[in-house]
Amino acid sequence: MIKQNGQILLMVFVALGVVLFTVLSVTAGAQIYYQNATYTQNAEKATALAEAGLDKAITSINKTGGSYNGESETALGDGSYSVTVTNKDASTKVLTVTGYIPNKQNPKTKRTVAIQASKGVGIAFNYGLQVGVGGICMGNGATINGSVYANGNISGGNTTRVTGDVYVAGGAQPTADQQSDCSGVNCQDYIFGKSVSGENRQDVAQSFKPSQTNTLNKISLKLKKTGIPSNPTVRIMKDSSGKPDKNNILTNGTLSANLVTNQYGFVDITFSSTPSLTANTTYWIMIHANSLDNSNYWYWSNDLAQSYTGGQPKWSSNWQASSPVWTAISGDFGFKTYMGGVVTSISLGNGSTVTGNVHANTITGASGVNITGDAYYQTITSTNVSGSACPNSHCHPGSADPPPTVFPVSDANVTDWKNQAVAGGTSGSVNGCNMTLGPKKIAGNLTLGNGCTVTVKAPLWVTGDISAGNSTKFVLDSSFGGTSGPIIVDGTTTLGNGSDLKGSGTTGSYLMLFSSYDSTLGGQGNGCFGGSQSGQAAVDAGNSAISGILYAPKGIVNLANGASFKEITAWQITLGNGATLNYDTGFASTVFSAGPSGSFSIVKGTYQVK
Amino acid sequence: MRGFTLFELLIAMGIGIIASTLLLTIMVNSAGLFYTESSKLQEGLNSNDALARVRESIKQSNAVVASYTSGGTTYTSSATQIVLKAPSIDSSGNIISNTFDYTVFFLNQTKLRYKLFPDATSSRKSQDRIFSTSVDNLTLKYLNSQNPPSEVTATAATKVRISLTLKQKAGQSYETNMATSEANLRND
Numbered sequence: 001m002i003k004q005n006g007q008i009l010l011m012v013f014v015a016l017g018v019v020l021f022t023v024l025s026v027t028a029g030a031q032i033y034y035q036n037a038t039y040t041q042n043a044e045k046a047t048a049l050a051e052a053g054l055d056k057a058i059t060s061i062n063k064t065g066g067s068y069n070g071e072s073e074t075a076l077g078d079g080s081y082s083v084t085v086t087n088k089d090a091s092t093k094v095l096t097v098t099g100y101i102p103n104k105q106n107p108k109t110k111r112t113v114a115i116q117a118s119k120g121v122g123i124a125f126n127y128g129l130q131v132g133v134g135g136i137c138m139g140n141g142a143t144i145n146g147s148v149y150a151n152g153n154i155s156g157g158n159t160t161r162v163t164g165d166v167y168v169a170g171g172a173q174p175t176a177d178q179q180s181d182c183s184g185v186n187c188q189d190y191i192f193g194k195s196v197s198g199e200n201r202q203d204v205a206q207s208f209k210p211s212q213t214n215t216l217n218k219i220s221l222k223l224k225k226t227g228i229p230s231n232p233t234v235r236i237m238k239d240s241s242g243k244p245d246k247n248n249i250l251t252n253g254t255l256s257a258n259l260v261t262n263q264y265g266f267v268d269i270t271f272s273s274t275p276s277l278t279a280n281t282t283y284w285i286m287i288h289a290n291s292l293d294n295s296n297y298w299y300w301s302n303d304l305a306q307s308y309t310g311g312q313p314k315w316s317s318n319w320q321a322s323s324p325v326w327t328a329i330s331g332d333f334g335f336k337t338y339m340g341g342v343v344t345s346i347s348l349g350n351g352s353t354v355t356g357n358v359h360a361n362t363i364t365g366a367s368g369v370n371i372t373g374d375a376y377y378q379t380i381t382s383t384n385v386s387g388s389a390c391p392n393s394h395c396h397p398g399s400a401d402p403p404p405t406v407f408p409v410s411d412a413n414v415t416d417w418k419n420q421a422v423a424g425g426t427s428g429s430v431n432g433c434n435m436t437l438g439p440k441k442i443a444g445n446l447t448l449g450n451g452c453t454v455t456v457k458a459p460l461w462v463t464g465d466i467s468a469g470n471s472t473k474f475v476l477d478s479s480f481g482g483t484s485g486p487i488i489v490d491g492t493t494t495l496g497n498g499s500d501l502k503g504s505g506t507t508g509s510y511l512m513l514f515s516s517y518d519s520t521l522g523g524q525g526n527g528c529f530g531g532s533q534s535g536q537a538a539v540d541a542g543n544s545a546i547s548g549i550l551y552a553p554k555g556i557v558n559l560a561n562g563a564s565f566k567e568i569t570a571w572q573i574t575l576g577n578g579a580t581l582n583y584d585t586g587f588a589s590t591v592f593s594a595g596p597s598g599s600f601s602i603v604k605g606t607y608q609v610k
Numbered sequence: 611m612r613g614f615t616l617f618e619l620l621i622a623m624g625i626g627i628i629a630s631t632l633l634l635t636i637m638v639n640s641a642g643l644f645y646t647e648s649s650k651l652q653e654g655l656n657s658n659d660a661l662a663r664v665r666e667s668i669k670q671s672n673a674v675v676a677s678y679t680s681g682g683t684t685y686t687s688s689a690t691q692i693v694l695k696a697p698s699i700d701s702s703g704n705i706i707s708n709t710f711d712y713t714v715f716f717l718n719q720t721k722l723r724y725k726l727f728p729d730a731t732s733s734r735k736s737q738d739r740i741f742s743t744s745v746d747n748l749t750l751k752y753l754n755s756q757n758p759p760s761e762v763t764a765t766a767a768t769k770v771r772i773s774l775t776l777k778q779k780a781g782q783s784y785e786t787n788m789a790t791s792e793a794n795l796r797n798d
Contacts, residue, residue, distance in 0.1 A: 008625070011630070014633060015632070018633075018640045021640070021644075022641075022644050029648060029650075029651040030651075032651060033651050033655065036655050036658055040659075040662055043662065044662075116705075290755070482707065507707035507708065508707040604798075605672055605697055605705070606697070606797070607669070607670060607796035608670060608697075608699070608703070608705065609666050609670055610703065
């Protein structure tokens with residue numbers, strides 16, 4: 001008999017080998033997946049730790065008045081973080097934070113994030129050209145290259161031209177329809193956006209009754225803030241049994257936190273639409289804070305005398321709850337409501353053209369006026385839309401008036417800057433040429449000759465007039481780095497041809513000429529070109545290419561032929577005959593340097609994962 | 611010498627057939643298990659890496675933009691494609707003001723593709739990468755900052771939710787892996 005080797009055993013070994021290979025492969029795969037998943041989870045944890053470290057760093061910088069220098073390693077949760085602070089320029093710090101899992105000495109995972117913090121006020125100029133109730137006056141043959149958003153009338157002579165879209169917002173009545181304010185000892189703080197004595201005050205509201213049936217154009221609220229709360233949403237709501245009706249929101253808008261300072265001031269809020277309100281009917285102004293935060297929260301001025309009889313204030317922890325609970329507050333919050341209904345218009349002379357869409361309550365034209373896009377209006381006369389008279393498919397009668405826009409700098413911002421200027425010292429009138437000025441208050445006039453260069457350490461406050469010769473330059477001091485600064489002038493400003501306002505030389509830095517001169521003084525209205533209703537110009541910019549910001553919220557800015565600028569915001573803009581106006585797009589985020597009282601806040605757009 | 615009896619032969623053949631069948635079954639099942647698990651592993655790794663990369667890009671971005679055109683191709687933000695605008699950085703890693711790089715994540719048949727279009731002054735390098743080749747579905751939702759968030763247009767988004775479904779053939783069947791992630795635009 002032939003001895004046979006174990007064939008079955010061989011097959012068993014093969015089978016076992018296959019099974020073993022499979023088991024080991026699957027186990028190894030599971031191990032790889034586990035490691036990858038753990039790493040991904042740890043990476044997220046490390047990023048979260050780094051971001052927590054950023055929050056802590058901002059708080060620490062503000063608590064220590066800017067002397068916080070970072071920390072080597074601080075344990076938190078499953079890991080730790082370290083913070084490095086470096087000075088980018090005089091008022092900007094770069095915070096670099098690394099999160100470690102499980103610790104800095106033997107990290108399995110680490111992630112680094114960086115952000116810039118600046119001791120300044122972030123202001124968003126969303127429009128290159130923003131015009132107030134005074135509107136725009138265009139002489140014969142004047143041209144605006146770009147789109148226009150005006151809160152007032154646009155009036156143009158013959159053959160004027162706008163190479164973009166035109167918006168003329170519905171007009172607001174000049175005086176408040178309803179208002180509440182306090183005085184003396186009756187003024188009390190009402191804190192919200194924070195838990196106070198066990199009350200989670202996330203939502204606060206004030207009711208009011210309009211005296212007339214009309215559209216609501218805008219409101220103003222008397223607020224201040226602590227820390228850096230985020231922009232809350234403001235809603236206009238109907239009333240339901242003495243509380244805001246969560247199912248009847250008429251409109252909403254955003255309160256820009258940058259307009260609110262640590263001192264009370266009325267801050268304007270406009271809405272996405274202008275709702276119609278009925279006379280003697282109760283409505284609510286409701287503010288929803290984004291969070292309850294013990295460091296960053298709001299104050300609404302409360303009048304303990306309850307002098308407003310048309311409504312009352314209430315608070316709630318959740319206005320969207322299935323049955324929201326609103327609790328009455330003793331007093332009346334500071335507010336003003338402005339009704340609309342004032343007809344605004346664009347009126348252009350013979351042969352004028354708008355090469356875009358026009359949105360206005362009333363569009364009036366003359367012979368040969370053409371809108372090449374679409375027209376949205378209530379009334380239109382003598383104007384061709386896309387080549388022919390209305391009605392045609394490009395005419396949209398019955399369109400709602402565009403809502404007004406809020407100017408990006410508040411009175412409270414200006415008060416802050418003036419206080420910083422006063423802290424730098426006060427002098428009398430200044431005459432001269434090349435010099436360095438500020439931060440200071442000039443109680444008088446600033447007079448400069450031709451071809452001068454003035455280095456400005458903002459803020460500079462001139463209580464009188466500024467008069468500058470041709471080709472005079474105002475330049476922000478280089479120590480401002482990437483931040484911006486203002487010159488505030490209470491009187492009139494006359495700039496010669498070729499003048500300029502220049503930033504520090506770093507990208508993102510701008511010098512702003514802020515004129516608080518009121519061109520409507522003495523009852524002057526918003527007429528054009530020296531007519532009986534025309535006021536005196538706040539800023540006469542001559543024939544200049546200005547790379548800074550012109551800002552005159554109550555004044556007229558006169559621009560001569562060939563003027564160009566980066567950003568202009570004014571109550572009224574006047575373009576002389578044949579003048580051409582070119583402007584850049586607005587600055588979405590401009591940070592103005594603050595003085596010692598300013599707090600550090602995150603500079604938008606600077607977050608980086610390193 | 612004597613041969614096998616018929617009975618012995620039948621027994622041996624029977625044992626051989628049973629043993630072979632068992633071995634074949636073990637090998638087939640093992641191979642199937644191996645491919646299934648390998649597929650799951652690959653999908654899981656792809657999914658983790660892809661979502662981590664998308665999250666990081668979203669966090670660093672200023673905004674979701676409506677569209678971006680490069681080389682004659684226009685990329686438009688939609689439910690299956692996202693175009694992000696992030697600050698450019700210089701050679702020292704510092705942000706360059708008012709200058710932006712554009713990132714696109716999009717589905718190309720079954721491929722999740724990532725393209726980076728840097729500004730001429732940016733130190734970031736142009737990239738065109740494939741994060742996964744077995745994508746069954748990609749869904750992007752654009753959300754606002756409210757709590758709870760509401761869906762908004764792409765350009766109004768402050769937060770983006772991304773759902774990624776990977777599908778890969780594993781043996782006779784398909785393996786499917788679905789993952790969802792969210793990220794806020796930190797530079798919004």
